[in-house]
């Protein structure tokens with residue numbers, strides 16, 4: 012039987028070259044979706060294969076990798092992907108946003124400001140922002156070519172006519188460098204402003220749909236809106252119950268069967284960092300103990 | 314006639330050297346005008362700089378048609394070295410090239426001769442790699458655009474001297490266009506199609 | 516007091532250990548071997564090889580065992596392994612005309628040179644559950660004949676001699692054959708890529724799509740010109756050797772549908788083709804594939820295009836069960852960030868709606884009071 016032997020960071024070198032070339036084009040044409048020959052990965056399509064391929068193509072032994080899903084390092088798919096790279100590339104992993112050089116994410120942008128020595132890799136399910144308005148690739152490609160985005164504005168305006176608001180709460184479309192309308196991946200629109208003029212490089216990988224796109228650092232990213240209906244990021248109006256943060260995106264946690272609920276930071280590293288620094292919310296467990304362990308850089312041993 | 318054994322070697326560690334070279338090129342492309350270093354070294358055929366050789370080993374393969382300028386093409390070692398280490402097909406028609414290697418910048422063909430991509434597929438364009446004299450001395454070029462926080466200054470001694478004027482075509486072509494990678498020995502800088510040159514300093 | 520859930524890593528490990536136990540089942544029952552799967556569940560192995568696009572019975576059997584008999588999961592395992600294999604090149608086109616035929620039927624001619632050969636088939640069996648198969652069944656020895664040395668020309672070739680069917684497209688010398696596992700797919704796609712997509716496509720999906728053409732959604736008047744199953748030689752032309760080197764033989768099923776075509780002012784009317792090819796004995800798959808291949812040629816043949824089976828983007832984007840299952844099943848991953856966002860918006864809209872209707876009721880009430 013052919014016993015499988017895998018390369019550093021799993022992908023073979025030819026595949027990495029192909030992905031690397033696509034990444035360079037993506038950076039050169041901000042917001043444009045570069046087609047790439049996505050490979051079949053050992054995890055299912057829709058579970059981060061695009062992000063994993065991008066990460067695998069950029070990752071080196073000096074990198075420190077953080078993987079989050081829903082803002083948390085401890086969600087099962089984040090753990091699974093982090094372990095995959097710890098095993099195949101032997102890289103150091105961390106839960107600290109600050110320490111990480113490569114952050115792979117699904118559905119969130121960390122609360123802490125990113126810095127110039129970081130790359131944020133997004134997992135993208137449907138990269139085409141126009142897909143739900145026009146299912147045909149040939150058509151949406153033509154619309155991007157002509158920068159013909161009227162359909163998107165019509166959709167947003169129909170929302171306003173019907174609901175009085177733009178009824179898109181996540182995967183809220185943005186315009187990159189005043190040219191391409193881009194899907195930010197299913198992040199809550201709360202995170203959209205973080206993409207604008209971000210010091211870190213942002214890379215987006217859609218494995219099943221075979222597209223890579225990018226936002227270079229310090230690039231203008233504008234959420235689509237109308238003068239009389241300006242873009243508004245949404246956040247539940249409460250402080251985090253654990254760390255008291257008033258400016259972080261919150262998860263709603265149902266605490267019993269009587270409708271009680273609490274709101275806590277979705278970014279667990281941010282919340283833990285604040286608690287360790289002495290901030291607390293109404294329901295925090297003091298003193299906070301888990302921190303030292305949580306922050307510790309885990310050197311992978313496979 | 315050179316035999317394979319006499320060819321300058323490729324990377325000592327193919328996997329990690331390619332990764333590190335790619336990160337330098339990626340950072341250069343993501344931060345136009347910034348000068349990045351290429352650390353891992355391979356042997357280089359004459360007329361090819363160390364940085365160019367490393368980029369070739371990192372990005373070229375069977376899937377990337379390659380166009381060489383006359384000076385590169387005429388250098389006996391270059392063709393064999395590229396063929397052996399990358400397998401990239403060398404093409405005469407620059408308009409189908411994925412990459413172009415320019416060692417004699419003064420003889421750089423007009424950009425229209427390269428692939429500029431289409432509006433549907435602007436990525437189907439030639440990345441032009443130009444070897445230049447210096448990326449830390451010479452006239453200053455003030456650059457703006459995505460990847461640049463405000464403005465960046467690139468000090469470089471470049472041929473053709475009107476490179477940045479020629480790159481103005483990117484303004485009207487966008488999203489089509491030409492992305493340029495400048496190499497001086499082990500230093501690399503990139504000028505993607507979104508970069509605009511504002512002025513030329515001293 | 517609330518403590519966020521930790522220990523996801525432990526949970527994953529425990530779940531996987533549980534899976535390993537569930538896979539093995541009751542350990543007092545003998546473990547199934549790869550040989551048993553390969554020999555006794557051969558059609559499952561054939562399907563996994565076909566849709567996994569890797570001809571390796573042993574690995575396919577292992578995948579089926581590892582996947583607990585879930586064939587799409589097994590196909591996924593094979594595909595993920597295949598993706599890591601080095602590519603040395605493409606084989607020479609196999610010659611199905613020279614197939615050592617084990618089964619061969621045509622619905623278009625009563626008799627054909629080389630004869631109709633029923634071979635191992637479910638056709639004409641009565642689908643009655645057979646208790647004798649439950650255990651210890653020893654089949655009667657098959658009736659064997661000397662393998663015929665008579666040529667078995669393809670039925671479509673016989674029609675082709677008289678120009679009654681369009682000629683099979685000839686490979687252009689030196690033209691590269693597309694490979695959608697190595698190049699991103701763009702539309703419109705050429706037939707080589709379409710056929711590759713269909714060959715890897717989900718049998719159930721192709722069956723439904725092929726069936727839909729028979730029910731009028733893109734009808735193309737098919738006849739099963741020929742279905743043949745047997746062994747063919749695979750050869751590889753090594754550049755430095757200068758001749759084709761035999762790599763071995765593989766089992767294939769080929770289906771050629773013969774379909775109607777009206778002709779045009781410039782072309783005499785002739786039959787058209789739909790083509791299906793798969794590893795192993797995969798008749799349902801190849802017949803469905805041939806129907807869909809023909810349907811996808813509607814545009815090329817100047818037919819009206821409108822049915823789902825004729826829509827290249829629709830078919831090619833949804834035929835792959837590894838892609839489909841991944842994306843459908845990804846819905847079980849946490850989405851609470853997005854959901855929270857939607858929840859917030861929905862609460863806001865409901866509040867505004869309630870306020871607006873309260874306002875409207877109030878003004879109605881005032882109106883009534885005033886009347």
Ligand SMILES: [Zn+2]
Pocket residue numbers: 251252253254255256259275276281282283285
């Ligand atoms: Zn918090």
